[in-house]
Amino acid sequence: MSVNHYKSFGSRVFDALNIALLVALALVTVLPLLYVLAGSFATESEIATRPFFLWPEKFVTDTYEYIFGTGAFVRALITTICVTAVGTAVQVMLTLTMAYPLAKRYLPGRALVLNLVIFTLVFSGGMVPTYLVVRDLGLLDSYWALILPLAINPFYLIIVKSFFQELPQALEEAARIDGCSEMGVFLKIVLPLSKPIIATFSLFYAVGIWNDYVSPLLYIDDSSKWTLQVLVRQLTSADAENALAQLDSVFFPAEGLKFAVIVIATLPILFFYPFLQKYFAKGVLIGSVKE
């Protein structure tokens, strides 16, 4: 806010305090993450003895060697990557194809469908009826149970629909006059214009699946189909010893393992964070634009 220029003493004290508090807030936010990163490369004894550190005294990688040498970890990692990739593709495709017709104000029946979508934001069948539907569809212990029940996020759908509505209609009209079908217009004109929003919601959906713990908790029983989040949970929760006993190994760096598995489950998110940050504010704000 460059409009405010104050030179008074009180104003300066306020500014100093304000900056100090905000920097403290930022530190509280990132220090735990940096500590876990440092801890994942530290020895067991260092974790046990040093109260807090951001750089390990002795740099070791045995936790990571252990993780990538253990079948359960590698399997969970591959499972999570595949489910996230396929799931994001399905979600984005379904969201785009449904949002496009809903963006056409002249389409008869559009208001009804929109109202049905909006209603699901206020009210839902809830956990158990949804679980029963998934079960009746035979999706229990299937990777599809991690994807299909969340295939369209109604919020995202409405935001994408608003975006489509704001695209210049002249281009679409021109294509139609040239004999393009609606599908052709969608594929050749609308999608290329929508790259930023496709990127945004691909990332949002991908983060959602990657981070999802409730779906595997509800729908996956088979421990060979565990995702990374379930593994993180199993290893760091109160009954971690049981989970560790299930893994096939004699030696494991117990505490360091917890640090490392957190790092592995977080790293992809942090890797994509700059992209997320580039688009997310836009995504959030498109949604808040009143039509």
Next chain:
Amino acid sequence: MATDLAPPPVKAVPDPGRETEKVPIRVALLRYRWLYLMLIPGLIYFALFKYLPMYGLTIAFQDFVPFLGYSGSEWVGFKHFEDLFTGPDFGRLLSNTLILALLTVIFVFPAPIIVALMLNELRVGVLKRSIQSLIYIPHFLSWTIVASLTYLLFAVDFGVIANFIHDVLGGPRVDYVAQADWFRPIIIMQTLWKATGWGTIIYLAALASVDPNLYEAARMDGAGRRRQFWHITLPAIRPTIVVMAILTSGNLLDASFEQIWLMTNSLNRSVADVFDSYVYYVGITQGAFSYSTAVGLFKGLAGVVLIFGSNWLAKRLGQRGLF
């Protein structure tokens, strides 16, 4: 939202095939066949995973036996609701949920508003952007990660926070995550850590849309920084605060199942059990489908009442509501 559902405005340019008057359904289906075709997968999704479960809510009024199905199971009316309201768990669930909701209103709701206002006063652009980048990060981390971080930081023998409480503050050396007394403070701390930064975005957007001329004019008239804050900045975000308050009230009873379930253990169950985790526990792990559906339906309806109630209240108080 309301204007969006109104019929489209009459176009200035004649637009063959795009007229707004009613067309017979057969004509419309033929003319817009591609558009309707594109709607189908989405409609199937909403039918299967949103509306079928709503139909499934009928089992709350049945003694549902999976083998007999939704139509074959015996109807029992409000039996499960009576069981819930008169049973031993209801009081505990309600008070746990309400206490968490109250703590959310007091601590979690104002936090992003305060931080956004603080960021708004920052005049160093680089610093502002860096702080924003850092405090948004936790939003993208899973609750599993947040819970695991909490377990690590509060671990009895080596946890940073546990050490701090013991060594610096002189507190006892206890396993905080297993203490019933510490459950609520930890939940609120987690939510603050994860959601505060991200929550500022919507307020910062509202603040950014304030016309700088307003501040200019106010300064011309001799308004100090404090007065500008009270008379320009705060009124600028009031509508956003109202909308967020309405949305929050609708979610108050949800009390993030994922977060709470991850922090629940046998020692803190007395304060940790809320409606959602109870539904999971009784319904999914113990198989009491009908009873747990009744509990879920009660919670869902209470949420609807809350969101419409607060919307009504906002309008009564002269604010623009959400719908």
